[in-house]
Amino acid sequence: TQLLEQSPQFLSIQEGENLTVYCNSSSVFSSLQWYRQEPGEGPVLLVTVVTGGEVKKLKRLTFQFGDARKDSSLHITAAQPGDTGLYLCAGVPGNQFYFGTGTSLTVIP
């Protein structure tokens, strides 16, 4: 059983569409992060959310931390081919760091 479940696992959309990916857990997280990994590279940190209900925006990406700090979502507006990659949530419930199961996004031109 994974501590952080992401959905969907795979997502293929057309350029210009909107999408949302989810990261869910039964545990409370002190903070939660989102990373993007391009093929052949290591993950790169996009954002950290620390307060329940917090919303952060990074250009066309909107990140939300659930009120109870057990879940998070990533919404992409008007997806572009450059958004293609593996999106990973990650967090710390206690003293150990966990990565989510990942969402592989493909944006078709």
Place this chain on the structure above:
Amino acid sequence: EADIYQTPRYLVIGTGKKITLECSQTMGHDKMYWYQQDPGMELHLIHYSYGVNSTEKGDLSSESTVSRIRTEHFPLTLESARPSHTSQYLCASSEWGQDFYGYTFGSGTRLTVV
């Protein structure tokens, strides 16, 4: 500009060979990690270190070993490579204080054992 460096980027070796994957960081981070990842799949922690002379095994059983003699250097060694070791290996470092600031990853080593 990368602050954490992994070499080699790609490696193809024969079964039974001994290999060492190098990882160095210039940020002075105490905490370093090795993850194994199949293409497009989740990351599995195989080793971590919280400082010099500190090493621990992660959640995924691995036949590899690590050492941490210097803060900036965290190499991973496979004594006898097998085809089941074919994967991508990612090194990361982090800084933990009152808050957690996230991981910085290297670009990875893509290992193929034939």
